[in-house]
Amino acid sequence: xxxxxxxxxxxxxxxxxxxxxxxxxxxxxxxxxxxxxxxxxxxxxxxxxxxxxxxxxxxxxxxxxxxxxxxxxxxxxxxxxxxxxxxxxxxxxxxxxxxxxxxxxxxxxxxxxxxxxxxxxxxxxxxxxxxxxxxxxxxxxxxxxxxxxxxxxxxxxxxxxxxxxxxxxxxxxxxxxxxxxxxxxxxxxxxxxxxxxxxxxxxxxxxxxxxxxxxxxxxxxxxxxxxxxxxxxxxxxxxxxxxxxxxxxxxxxxxxxxxxxxxxxxxxxxxxxx
Numbered sequence: 490x491x492x493x494x495x496x497x498x499x500x501x502x503x504x505x506x507x508x509x510x511x512x513x514x515x516x517x518x519x520x521x522x523x524x525x526x527x528x529x530x531x532x533x534x535x536x537x538x539x540x541x542x543x544x545x546x547x548x549x550x551x552x553x554x555x556x557x558x559x560x561x562x563x564x565x566x567x568x569x570x571x572x573x574x575x576x577x578x579x580x581x582x583x584x585x586x587x588x589x590x591x592x593x594x595x596x597x598x599x600x601x602x603x604x605x606x607x608x609x610x611x612x613x614x615x616x617x618x619x620x621x622x623x624x625x626x627x628x629x630x631x632x633x634x635x636x637x638x639x640x641x642x643x644x645x646x647x648x649x650x651x652x653x654x655x656x657x658x659x660x661x662x663x664x665x666x667x668x669x670x671x672x673x674x675x676x677x678x679x680x681x682x683x684x685x686x687x688x689x690x691x692x693x694x695x696x697x698x699x700x701x702x703x704x705x706x707x708x709x710x711x712x713x714x715x716x717x718x719x720x721x722x723x724x725x726x727x728x729x730x731x732x733x734x735x736x737x738x739x740x741x742x743x744x745x746x747x748x749x750x751x752x753x754x755x756x757x758x759x760x761x762x763x
Contacts, residue, residue, distance in 0.1 A: 490671070490730050491669075493669070493672055494669060494671045494672065495730075495733070496675075497669075497671040497672045497675035497676075498671060498675070498733050498734070498737050500675045500679050501674070501675050501678055501679065501737055501741075502718060502736075502737060502740075503715070504679040504683065505675070505678045505679045505682075505683045506714055506715075506740075506741075506744070507683070507687075507707060507710075507711040507714075508682075508683035508684075508686050508687045509710070509744055509748045510706060510707030510708070510709075510710040510711050511691070511703055511706075511707055512535070512710075512748055512751050512752070513532075513706045513710075514699065514702075514703040514706070515690060515751045515752060516531055518693065519751070534747075535747045538746060538747045538750075539743040539744055539746065539747055540743070542742055542743040542746045543740075543742075543743040546739050546742060546743070550614060550615040550616070550619065551615045551616075551619035551622065551623070553742065554611070554614055554615050554619070554623065554738075555623065555626075557738075557741075557742040558596040558623075558627075560746070560749060561592075561595060561596055561741075561745060562589075562592035562595070562597070563588070563592055563749075563753065564592075564745065564748075564749050564752075564753055565592050565594065565596075565682060566588040566589065566590075566591040566593075567588060567592075567753050568682055568686055568752075569591040569592075569594075569654065569681075569682070570584075570591055570654060571685075573587070573650055573651060573653070573654050586637060586640055586641050586644055587641060587644070587651060587654065589634070589637050590634070590637050590638050590641045591658055593630075593634040593637070593638075594658065594661055594665065594677065595674060595678075596627070597627060597630050597631060597634045598634070598662060598665050599665050599670050599673060599674060600623075600624060600627045600628075600670075601627065601628060601631045602666045603665070603669065603670045603673075604624055604628070606669055606670050607624065607670050608620050608621070608624050610670065610671070611623055611624065613731050613734045613735065614735065614738060614739070641655060642655065657681075661677055661681070664676060664677075665677075686752075690703075691703075714740075714744075718736050718740065722736065
């Protein structure tokens with residue numbers, strides 16, 4: 490890996506990961522009880538679920554990476570179109586089209602535009618055979634995804650509210666085609682996904698007391714995540730680059746599952762029921 494790739498991994502861990510620190514605020518917003526016991530219960534449940542995901546990954550890495558790519562596509566796609574949906578009268582019509590198209594940026598476009606560079610990364614996570622299987626499987630999805638992208642372009646012509654998200658996607662695709670996979674992923678994850686998510690959640694917090702509590706929680710959760718990553722690196726006996734790749738993506742998978750359950754399931758169910 491180049492020094493730029495190492496910087497990209499550092500950015501994901503140091504800048505991208507903290508966006509999940511506001512999950513406590515999301516939990517309270519959807520009705521999680523207040524109080525010390527409830528707060529401890531939330532954190533314990535979160536950590537246990539993340540730990541379970543990490544354990545499953547070590548037991549069944551190919552299956553875990555496959556599922557992680559799928560749920561990441563859904564999560565990224567839903568996040569990218571969230572603001573447009575909230576302001577669009579057509580938000581319930583053909584929602585799947587922008588969702589799939591935006592969601593395919595990281596999980597389909599990067600592995601296809603940068604297949605040669607992605608395969609060694611997958612190999613570090615799931616081995617040679619698993620990496621080849623995943624690259625081939627994702628390659629089979631490229632044409633259907635391109636058809637969705639073409640349909641999305643037509644859809645945006647009909648509904649102008651989707652033109653800006655489509656333009657954003659086009660710019661991101663140029664970066665994905667031009668930059669190495671780690672750098673393009675870090676740019677998207679840190680500068681686009683994490684930033685927009687934190688801004689949305691922060692703006693939804695109306696009370697100053699809740700903002701202060703959420704800020705403190707975010708700092709504490711972030712420091713704990715960094716400390717856990719550092720302990721893992723120090724205890725690992727493998728090459729540093731291998732350990733960094735593993736801790737980045739297995740760690741993201743472990744944190745994404747409870748994060749998605751809150752943001753993409755519980756929070757949206759709460760909104761849909763008023």
